[in-house]
Amino acid sequence: MTEAPSRLAADPIAVARDEWERRGWADAAPGMAAVTSLMRAQQIVAARVDAALKPFGVTFARYELLMLLTFSRKGTLPMKLIGSRLQVHPTSVTNAVDRLEAAGLVTRSTHPDDRRAFIVGITDQGRDLAARATDALNAQVFAAPGLTPTDLEALVDVIGRMRSDAGDF
Template structure:
């Protein structure tokens, strides 16, 4: 049912917007981000289909894969991935059903649950990542410069949103504060 458009709908919306309101650039950028997210998500999900993984579940596995022991508390994973507790619970439920990780009690703190990569989990991550890399993480149209630029601009945004606080205790402090 999708009819192809012969014009950029965001550019067109921008034209109308700018006749009445301010900050067209922000409007165009924000709308582009929304759309870009859909595109990336769809492409990565597609690349991950053979393992029945979604981007979100894949990120959980990669995070575990990167951890020293292959296991982390659920809460810590939520912090790192900027996800809600309930979302982590759901993702881990699903990954546990799939046999890619298992829950383990924390050795000392009985409140916390650890997610631990299974052998199967570890090995599919390597295969799945190969597919994700081949798909250029959904950004095949962009070269390294474009991607870096994107990352740098969006980091300003993430910083402003309080995602993280650059560690000011060591080195590069310039502004007199």
């Protein structure tokens, strides 16, 4: 059994912010604290998600691909559209599909209108795994992420504005 890390006496990001201000970078201190906080929060959330998905043998990227196929009308999508919807490079889609296909969770076939393109389809085994993984994520991560419902809505709004400003959508 692994031991939980001990809590720090002070927030290291707050300490760094104080140092930023002390060194004359006060204008950049709030941004540094926000970006560093986001990056640390991402590490915390990723660890929780990884732990929830570990029993299913899939990464979050592969889980997202399975869910995207689950949400599609026919359970199939062109690989190019998968990359676009998940906002990842085609090489990442190919890698994820390769692994999911090897595990029997998806199939890949030649696109009927373009022999250079591929269609990915979710198998019954893939649907089952996606459903069980979703139950685990909902119970272990999504239902109680450590913020109030009001804070969650505010966070989604703020991060959404940041993403939009960056051209994410």
